[in-house]
Amino acid sequence: MAFDPREAPLRKREYEYAAPGDGDVAAMAAALKAMAAQLSLHPVPLLAHLAESGLGDALALAARQAGLAEDDVVARFRRCEAQVRRGVAADRGEPPPIGHG
Secondary structure, eight states: OOOOGGGHHHHHHHHHHHSOOHHHHHHHHHHHHHHHHHTTOOHHHHHHHHHHHOHHHHHHHHHHHHTOOHHHHHHHHHHHHHHHHHHHHHHHOOOOOOOOO
């Protein structure tokens, strides 16, 4: 398969939408803060775990602190994340669709 320069803009857009950027990290942090508020947890330790060890460890810490099953906390986080992403998408608009062909 040879490089086709006409496909370069398409590949660039695919990469930009697939690669996590600052906005994704900010959305993840906002979702974590929203979930912490729902569970009556202080968000700072969770955000520190997010920065140091990743999302999985932050959610595990939230589950321990709230006394809930980790699956329940993950589901709650996903709902908060979807809510945050809907708000971001409404603010700046959805990314344009990428055609394949």
